[in-house]
Amino acid sequence: MADIRIPLTDKTIAQLPTPKDGWYLARDTELKGFFVVIGKRRRTFTVQGDLRQGGKRASSIRVSIGDASEMSTRAARAVAKEYLAQISRGRHPKDEKQTVRTTPAPAMQSGGTVASVTLRQAWQRYLEAHLIRKNRSKKTVEGYRDHVERIFAEWLDTPLKELAADPARVAKKHDEVTKENGPYMANGSMRTLRAIYNHARKTNRSLPSDNPADAVDWNEEERRNTGMGSADLKGWFAQVATLDNPVRREFHLFTLLCGSRPTALQHAKPEDIDFRRRTLHVPKPKGGKKKAFDIALSRQMILCLVRAIRFGRQMYPRQAQEWVFPADSGSGHLSETKEDRKILSKWGNDLRQTFRTIATAAGVSEVDAKLLMNHSIPGVNAGYITRHKLLEDHLRSQQQAISRAMFAALGAQLNQEGPLQDWLGIGSSRRATPLAPTGWRTNRSPAGCST
Known part of the structure; x- marks a missing residue:
């Protein structure tokens, strides 16, 4: 504001x-x-x-x-x-x-030397001049804030020059955080300290050029491997079908089907859906507005959105006017999408990894999978790919292939089990299809789509 x-x-x-x-x-x-x-x-x-x-x-x-x-x-x-x-x-x-x-340059002392900037001062300037000015997401800002104000709380009023002069102190802190908070938190907090120090040195040339975080022996980090394969999907679908809240049920399914980040999907609005083009617009994904993109919708994804809006209108009529996945929350939409692992074994980024895994099994190329997930594509030639030109035809067919592979994993189970049949079985699409809400960008009803 x-x-x-x-x-x-x-x-x-x-x-x-x-x-x-x-x-x-x-x-x-x-x-x-x-x-x-x-x-x-x-x-x-x-x-x-x-x-x-x-x-x-x-x-x-x-x-x-x-x-x-x-x-x-x-x-x-x-x-x-x-x-x-x-x-x-x-x-x-x-x-x-x-x-x-609040001025970019630090105050000058009477002798003409630069006053020693503290971690608190450097963090405040990094927050205002870098994170906020570059419109970093709320989640990103809170992550940095947690590192500085919790992990480095006792260092807030310590001059950066003092930390730079004693790198062993920083290395010892990294070891302590590793033991108390885990290797990922230790590495993440030190990356934050490194970034703040480098930013502070731009306006404080008296700071040593050697970053104190360089003294750290970084913990080995392994990519979390929590995605599912085709054989795992049958059990997962059965778990989702038993969730009490149908809006949450559709949210988890849509996360699986599109492979997008859950935080981006939470903010989906009815006006972002274009049934004629079969797309869902994501105006502010990770990276901000400049990374805005359209998700190509398969038939299964369209039906999932339709069901979510239908259930949302019934359960949260006021919130459903604004959000695709409404909830009785302060924001009016789903804001906490974690589930008890005993009830639903995979959710959130687990489903994002699953999407990538099933895409490979479905024969979708790495480049197409990255485009569908709005990932950056490495290499010089990537700049010549025009994403929206591929969206209308090629990417949508690839999306459909992935959705088909996911539902194929259910086999005959889809029409044999009670909760699953009621949710996704024959005839469920007709029961779930409402009239298109006023203001939707659509020239036709999605009722003709079938699972």
Whole structure:
């Protein structure tokens, strides 16, 4: 959301909407430099002003006052006035380690040397100037935040120069995290530290060129192999058929059939479906809007979407107006798609790996499978492939081949078992087909499609 300017009171702050990701500022119309940072989890009173030295602007500083849930606006405004007065006199209201600089370059000390930047300061700048500015996903940002504010909590006020001068300390930390949190978390957190350090060095040339994370002996990482083969699908379908919530049932099936990331499918909207072209548009997958793409729909995928919308209208009529996979949640759509492994053995990225495995078994080439999953294709010649030109005919036929291979694994079981037959057996498609909702991009009903 864009920053706003309003008279700050306890009431107006409480009524401000919570952002879906990132944060925004609500600036006070009464006191310049006083505002509230509205985040997903917290609302923080803050002041910002220009710190002057020798009559010249040295830097712009931002200082937090306190949590809006723990102090009144009146009290916060009184503190803000005092802080702003101190800033105008060239003094830091708090210890410099608690002050976040908002100017690209760090403040200069009287001797002309660059002030030592702490991990906290470097992380704040990396967050604002790199992650948010480049529109990284909420999940990506939270991953970095978890590494910095949880794994490296005791280092937040440690100067980066101090870490660079003691690489053994960093290597020891990696060993400790490996034992306590596992090899993947240890490697991931050190990659975050490496990225923040490299970014900080762009504006702090006094930092040593050797990155402290280079001292780490990286843990060996193996690709998780949790996908299913054709022989495993029969048991999986039987498990899904017994799920109590039919919307969740269709979500898991559609994840299997398209091989897309679950987080992208959770945000699917009815207007994203084009039955005439037989596509589902994904406007903001991993990588942001520039990676937007259309999923080619097989007949089985169309019927799956139709059933999901039909059940959604029955169970969540209000949420179903906006979402393909609605739910009784704060967002209105499915946001938590994990299942008890004892009930459903495979879900999420397990199904993404399964899609890739079955695609190979169905004779689909590696390039086509990557295009269907919206993967980048390595090599110079990849830039000459025009994806949308292949979508209408070639990719759709490849998608259909994969769906056919998945359902072929069921064999006669499809029309022999009660829950599975009720869900996907003969006649189920007619029972599941509703009228096309108003606003759908379609020139024909999907009723003619068959499993």
